[in-house]
Amino acid sequence: MIAKSVEEERRQKAAFLLGVPKPGEAPLDALLVGSLMNVRYLTGFTGSNAWLLLYREGQAKLFTDPRYAVQSKQQANCRIRIAKGPLTKSVVPEIARSGVKRIGFEQDRITVAQFEALRKDLPSRAQLVPVSGLIEKLRMVKDEGEIALVRKSVAINSQALEAALKRLKTGMSESDLAAEIDYRSRVFGADGPSFDTIVAAGARAALPHAHPGAARIEPGMVLIDMGAFHEGYASDMTRMVYLGEADAKYKRAYKAVLEAQLAAIDAVKAGVTTNAVDRAARDTLKAHGLEREFVHSTGHGLGLEIHEPPRIGRKDKTKLEAGMAITIEPGVYIEGWGGIRIEDTVLVTANGCEILTPTGKELREL
């Protein structure tokens, strides 16, 4: 017996979900997958233009364009249609031919224009049903192969930080340090950064999503938020370094954020809801009088994308499951002064979690 590929198994799980409708709804006959990452997850195809039509019986057809004629055959072990022109033009006849009636579509990925292009040409018996997060839900819990890739991604990321920090000097520009980080990361085996590397020195660290610029890194705090993709899987880490001797205000804030981060990590465990993890970080910062300076959520899932469900925020009630890979990253931001964030990638386990990020979190002065 030939073993099924991991992608075939995923398609089978997804197809099964099509037959398990929400109460009061009929099952779906097929799902039109419009998210490239969901297509990748279900087929292995990594091209930049693709839809997948997945049938409840488990068959699947991939639609892409002539640029990917060779690559799609190499990567995807399902039927493939090389479409000329918009993918909608090829998907509609396939839906018509197959005779399916209830076709789910990814409403968070398909644009209004794409939807209209589909709707207007579909046979009248076919009905488009909005679907949210169905494949993303499967993707939340990582399998062994995925966890191995996240581990490797995290290791590369930490290696790259150390290599880049060896080259950090007062007067270097933020963007040159970011370039070092990205280069080291690639040399250590990353496909590329999993998001635009953030290097924010001094008061610029008050911008949680600062872009590294021509600004010189002067003595003081430096916030570094970086991630790698390794064979498609993301890592994510934030570390602070202080050029020179840290002052008392920085030390106090650093200690508070680290305490909050550790409290949130302590709260992580299969069965716990994500808002409880967020609350652990938020309550700790509150005890330090810093809860208003914590302007974002505590973390997010990651995998094929740098931001995936679950969100770990105040209002999110996803129950954690063993095998989820998530970030824990509380931070405080004070306009005109700077900001502090500490972030690890962690793996949820039955009894708690494993911190995947190997880089230490002691206050670091360079």
Next chain:
Amino acid sequence: MIAKSVEEERRQKAAFLLGVPKPGEAPLDALLVGSLMNVRYLTGFTGSNAWLLLYREGQAKLFTDPRYAVQSKQQANCRIRIAKGPLTKSVVPEIARSGVKRIGFEQDRITVAQFEALRKDLPSRAQLVPVSGLIEKLRMVKDEGEIALVRKSVAINSQALEAALKRLKTGMSESDLAAEIDYRSRVFGADGPSFDTIVAAGARAALPHAHPGAARIEPGMVLIDMGAFHEGYASDMTRMVYLGEADAKYKRAYKAVLEAQLAAIDAVKAGVTTNAVDRAARDTLKAHGLEREFVHSTGHGLGLEIHEPPRIGRKDKTKLEAGMAITIEPGVYIEGWGGIRIEDTVLVTANGCEILTPTGKELREL
């Protein structure tokens, strides 16, 4: 008198277009801009989560989240709303308060789920009107400041190629060469690559959008497709190098593609339609018996995005205008053998075009 910012001028032009409806339609009272790049073009804001509501009278309100509270104030000179939760939740009350009736929305950017979230809460007098490419149309023709940034981006890109090629050696992996390219590009002033750098050696060059992998670069052809972003503006170039002495088949194919590229460049001129430019490339390859191996279109506009209108393909009839920045990039791909593509970034002028890419196109053996 205080001079208007370039973004204010762009908003004014865009607002003017709202008052010039298609025949048989009423003017729009406002436009909900959902594309981040359109938001950046109209406000200067570079955050990763934003919508802009632009009124026909020219006022504008930017919606983003608390992560960008500081940055949005620094970058955008319009009203700003820091929204907690989904942006739809803040946009709807603004629309209700303002009393506007016909609100255009970017149907190619807004997802079905976002549309539904807007629609269900809007006052009944408000009507959402699908709009396509309105801001993109303005963006097609670059102003002097934008052209200067594209020029700089192109220069960085060519510099980076030369610096990286100095390090190219037989046995190096594709991904290590890609890492060199990206690093040099950053050091020379790029914000980052404008797309995932393509390095494809030997038969892998048959994949027009190959991802550089662990494969070693052996004697033979190497296709390098690379671009930089500089202050947000893209460049795009493809060059071939041959490690060792090129054989006759490679030389013939290279000559054919170069001829096609030069023919297309010759055809570029304000007033010419884009399909005529595509035809010039295609006809030349046909004369060489290679038209079936040319599986994509001849080029595309670029600017804040690496792919922008106009498309330069067989069926595209956009009239070129002076100030458009476009790529010209015919290629041929032969499974099992390899592929050849040659690409420049060019600026359309009244009488022809200026080739911005300074890198030579002679057949290059290393």
